[in-house]
Every structure is written in C-alpha cells, then in structure tokens.
Amino acid sequence: MTGLLMLLGLVALILINVPIGVALGVVAMVVMISTHGMDSLLSAAITMFSGATNFPLLAIPLFILAGAIMNSSSLSRRLIAFASAIFGCIKGGLAMVNIGTSLFFAEISGSAVADVAAMGSILIPAMKKKGYPKEFAAAVTSSSATLAVIIPPSIPMILYAVMADASVVQIFVAGIVPGVLGGVMMMGLAYWYATRYNYPVEEVFSWKKLKDTGKEAGWAFTLPLIILGGIFGGWVTATEGAALAVLAALFIGGVIYRELNLKHLYESMLDGGIQTAVVMLLVAASALLGHLLTELQMPQQIAAAMTSFTDNKYVVLAMLNVFFLICGLFLHSAAAIILVVPIVLPLVNAVGIDPVHFGLVVTLNLGIGQQTPPVASVLATSCSIARADMWKVTKVNLPFIGVLFFLLMMVTYVPAIPMFLVEYFYR
Template structure:
C-alpha cells in the first residue's frame, strides 16, 4: 500500500494526469503481485467500472449545465436573485449565493456554476466597487454549494463507490446545503458592513414579480428534476435525462435563444468534462479491484479499529485526511481513490454511509477552495483576473463558514439524516 501511494504521489508531482497515474500504479501492482497473465483483464475491468448505470447521470447533468450556460437561463436566475436580495447591504454577495443555489439544483457541478455565474456577476461586482479578490472569493465559495445540494455529481460518485443510495444522498444534502448558504450569507454580510459595500437596489415587489415571471420556466427545471427523483417517479439517472430535455425545451422552444452553434459548443464542453471524470472512474475501478483482492481496505480498517472504535474519533481522523487530500486532489479523484479504501472502516465502527457521504462531500467542497489545486477557486480567479493567494486570504471567512457546517454535520448526524429518516 505504501509503495502504491508513493508511486501515485510521485507521478502526480510530475504532472502526470491523475487518471493515468492511477492506471499505471494499478497495472504495476497487478503485474508485481499476479504476473502479466492478468493484464488482458485490465480493459474489461475498466470498461465495466465506467458503465455502471448510476454513472450515466454524470454526463447528462454536465450537459444540462452546459446548455444553461449557453442560453439565457443563468441570466434570468441572476436577475430574480438580484430583485429578491439586492436590497441587503452588500446585496450582490447575496445575489451570488442565491443564484448559485438555483444553478446547483440543476447542474450539480461547482465548476459549471462558477463558469456560468462568475462571467455575469464578477464583472458586475467590480463595477459596483467590490474588489476583484472579494468577487472571486464569494463566487467560488457559493458555487461549491453544488457539491452538497442535490443533484450533486460528487454525491453520485460517492454513492456508486460506497454502494449506497443516490436518492438518499440527495435528500441528505438538502439541510446542509441550506445551512451552508446561510453561513456564507452571514459571512458576506459581516464583510459588507465592515467594508461598506453598496446596496444593489431597493426592494420592490413589482420588480420581484417581473423577474419571477421572466424566470418562471427556469424555475421549472429543479421542480422537474428533484420532484421526479424525490417523488419516486424517476431514478437519478432518468432525472438527469429529464434535465437535458427540459433545458433544451426551455432554451429552444420557450426562450428561443439557443442556436445550433451554441448547442454544439455546449455538447463539446460537456463531453470534455465527462471524459475527464469517466477516465478517472475507469482507472479507479482497476485500482479498486486490486485493493479488494488484496484485502488492503480491510487490513487498514482493522489497524485503525485496534486503536479506536469510537465513531466520532474515526470521523475526526477522516476529516483531517480528506481536508488534506482536498488540497491536492480534485473532488472526483479523492472520492474515487479514498472512499473504497475507508468504507470497511466506516462500516466496522457503525457510521451510517449516508452520513459519511455528507462529511466527505463537505470536506471536498472546502478542498475546492484551498490551493494548490482548488479547481473552483482557480476558475473564479481566472474570470476575475485576480491572484489566487490574495483571493484565498479574502476567502478565509467563507472557508470558515463551510468548516462550521462541516463540524455540525459531522457531530450532529441528525442534520444529515433527519430528512432521510423522515422519508425512508
């Protein structure tokens, strides 16, 4: 196990793509322990790992988000959030949080959220007198809510790797997502008062009604997706298909703003994002098969359980591990690499897999804000043209708010499991 991790880290430090590094390490381990006769099985294991039915939801949700980016759906959501929340001191910060929650309920992707909303809101914030670092920080942190708000793509990955219910994971993310948004809003308001940020516009019910009327069809998207999934009418994968169809229908038939050129670009962007994730999944299936056959996860679980079987102590250790991993690995890579290894330990000490899934995804939401990897923060900084380290300093209060939510969800399991217990 130590040699595998050392080899993996060495390849990553050499800028070898993580998926390729995982595949190389797995094949080297297989050849070393089982001989070259096992190599013909490599392609079959990778193919079977990447064709798991729930994973089909990932490219579909990514495509739905890309279609939203290419049409006016994002702009209409921003306009509604501005009319509803713009009267608060530092109102554009609240607009970012509100719009990010709406977008997260449709795309499930933090990177898609910051790309769609950041291009609209970061320049607007700079024109109103916000620093580019603050604009990038709030857009980045708010977009990371997509990791815990359903339909979250990292949640789908976790559910597949942990062999638990995708729908239960989605339900469990509702309360933590709302608490996270409130925490970010409080941190943003404190900053707004401290630096005397402007009020965006006075509250007018007529303006709210007008913006709501223009965005009415966009509001139907989360109703169709989440209503269908939580109502038991469709699976998460089928819900992702509905998301694509609904996004296309609204963009082309209702708003009439999506051209063939826009659609082809959205499909290409979605295909590229999907390829990155699915290659990671395929490589992880290979290394997961080897680890299972060697019973390394069970040995790790036994060694830690011999020290402590207290679930809260184990959760504390795993929190530290995931916070550190989040600094160096993308969320998909961290889930794929680590979750299969630690699940035997989680099961042995009696931690609910759904509860643990929320802990994992919250850790990785924070990891997307902490350099050097910080994929969401980097995307926001590239839009704002701000320095990543200066932006990180400004982002610390928002990271702190997410850490508070992580501690609440870790040590008060009812926050994650209350709705799951109610419905299931």
C-alpha cells in the same frame, strides 16, 4: 509494503504532472504484473469497462449537459435578475445575489466549476463595477459555488454513491438541509462584510420588478421541480431524472426562450463530453485499482489497524476529516472520492457510521478542498475570471472557508442535520 510502494508510485507520477487517471492505471498494471504476471493484464480492459459502465454514472454527463444547455439559454442572466430583485435592496446585496443564484444553479448543474463559470463571468465584473474589491468578489463567487456539491443533484455525491454502493437519492436528500444552512450562513457573513466596509445597496426594492423578473425566469424554476421532484417522489431514478433535465433544458432553451441554436448545442455537447471523459477515465482506472486492492485485502487491513486503535466512531470521523481535508489540498474531488472511499469504507462500516451520513462528510471535506490551494480548482477558476491573485483571494476567502468548516463540524457531529429528512422519508 506493497501498499506503501503503490502510494509512493502514485504520488511520484502525480508530481511529474501525469494525469491522475493515467497514474492510477499505470500503478495498478505495474502491481498486477509484479504480483500475478503478464497474464493478469488480459482482464484489465474488462475490469475498466465494467467499472465505467455502472448505470448510475450515466447521470453525470446528463447533468453536465443539462447545465451547459441552460447556461447557453441565458438562464444565468434571468436568475441573477430575479435574485437582484429580492436581495438588491440590502446592503451588500450583490454579494447575496451571488450566493442566492449559486444556491439555485446548484440544483441544475451539480458542479461547482460549472457554477463559477456560469455565474462568475456575469457577477464578478458586475461586483467590481459597483466598487466591490475584486478579491472579495472572487471569494464570494468561489465559496458559494461549493454549495453546488452539497445541494442535489451533485456529481461528487453520485460518484460517492457508486463507490460506496449507497443510495443516490438518500444522499441527495441528506444534502438539502446542510446546503440551505450553508447558504444562509454565507449570506450572514456577506452582510457583515458589507456593513463593515460600507459596500453599496444595489437597488430600491420594487414589487413590479420582482414580479417581472420572476415571470421571465419562471420556466427556469421548473427545472428543479422536474429533477428533484421526480427523483424524491420516486417516479424516476437519479439517472432518469438527469435525462429528463436534458429534455427540459432543450425544450425551455429552444422552444420557450428561443435562445438555443445548433451552435450553442454543439458547444454544450462538446464541453459536456470533455468534462465527462475526464471523470470516466478516473472511474475506469480506479475500478482496476480497486479490484487489485480488494484482492490484496488492503482496505480490510487498514480498517483492522484503525479499529485496534479505537472503535469510537466520532474519533474515527475526526481522523477521516483530517485525512480528507489533506487529500482535498492535492486532489480534485472526483479523484479523491474514487481513490480513497473504497479504501476507508470497510473502516466506516466497522465502526457503525451510516454510509449516507459519511457521504455528506466526504462531500463537504472535498468541497473545502476546492477552496484551498494548491489545487483549489473552483478558487482558481474564480480568480481567473476576476483577474485576481489566488493568495490574496484566499486571505479574503478564509472566513467563508470557516463557514464551510463550521458546517462540516455540524454535519459530522450532529447527524440529525443531514439525516433528518432521510429518516423521515426513507427509513
């Protein structure tokens, strides 16, 4: 009964536009007072502080800052020019440039919203100028940006690893194959669209241009090597890799490209601080709620109820997929991970689902949620840049969402796709 009242209270607060982090904290404190008295609040601040100071979480503001710095250094323009040299000669090549650039930028920012903001502001106007419908331009930009939460480093993956007490590095590795596979399938769909609607060829292929743009973007290619090479090689942790990414971004942007000044640095730090504050408020409030749920043993009760219904892990995965897809309609990915993962984790462990495998399932589900209204944070950003109606864009975006859903089914029921590299390198 207490759990149901907590859920209803949380939903009610969210519906009246109370920030989710604040709503979590309010619900937790009200239940603490009603069950343990006012004295229980004495430990609330310590619980929130401890939850928000988990060392792996430090990677989140660092990756956000690295992405913001590199975006200030015209990284987006250089990557787009290089991708155009590769894909521009193909029919509908500018759509493939969009997808290919998102694949690369995902390896730096770890944020789908940051990907849309950085790439969409350049590519959407360019696609509209070349005759692509603005709805298609917005749909391609939005759906391909979701690959940023699948390909490492990924902020939702870091949050999941902390909530599930799983290995950040192994979850990063598990995302490589699904991320690349998703990008290839989206390129295939974009080519089908281009053939059907006669979208233009961007340019004639030129080895000279490929060489020149590759040379200009060469230093940008070192960032994934520094970040992912160091992490996967075991030389640094994910948090230390994020710190190296910031140092590399400062060096490349300020010394090599000479396009990073104090104003750009200030704006990058301000933007990163705001994004980090939002996430960390959620983490702190969820730590308080999670501590309360553990005391009341609600996750264990839910797990027992579910396993009494079925202990088949594939049936459980199907039910959790539906649950997370519904959550994605109404919650941002960070909020959904922080709020829901600690509750369902005992069930996941009880039926023998690998936490790393489940991390990819959760990440993909919530990535789809970024594309499905009413919340659809990534889609909303893309529509804002394109100045297009969200529902018209959603209609065009449905086949791309279908690609993400097909990828989710593959990851869910063919565990070898995400887990092959993890098993090979770490187990």
